[in-house]
Amino acid sequence: DGGITQSPKYLFRKEGQNVTLSCEQNLNHDAMYWYRQDPGQGLRLIYYSQIVNDFQKGDIAEGYSVSREKKESFPLTVTSAQKNPTAFYLCASSNPGTGIDEQFFGPGTRLTVL
């Protein structure tokens, strides 16, 4: 099955620890994105990558880091510098070159920092 996967579904960490969220896609999409979603709110863009080995900051990049060493993978690290990291994190991918910029989302990772 083609799709986008995120793991784990639930993640608990102690305050002050860095944590890395996994995102993998086998859709052969060029672009990948990370969003943060807080209760009752929309999606806020953290980082995005339009091509391998390149990525840009989104609207709320502070306290986060990413890498895009492979086309199919776009891991997100939540660092200890992120002041309020508890949230639902969504990864997405798209293929803008097709002219249709629909984003395909993973199931999300709910991060709780204790």
Add this chain to the structure above:
Amino acid sequence: GESVGLHLPTLSVQEGDNSIINCAYSNSASDYFIWYKQESGKGPQFIIDIRSNMDKRQGQRVTVLLNKTVKHLSLQIAATQPGDSAVYFCAESRTNAGKSTFGDGTTLTVKP
């Protein structure tokens, strides 16, 4: 800055009625719009899209209307069903921008 917002945070309808979910955007340069549906605990899913050279687009039980003059789009769901209960987001983007901006979402509740 650009923003995409929704007029109402919640909408409750009776099963079988039609639903209308509204969205306002502020960036007149936006030329592509998408509606997504997000069920509880899941990632959003594409419903329908529309480009700025169109006023209306229809899918299966859904219609999106775009009014560029007032920077407004709406999602109409015909014969709403319990399975339509979810949060609906509009998103806007510009060609070659490489990213989309999402609104805050409207929670649709369908009463049996």
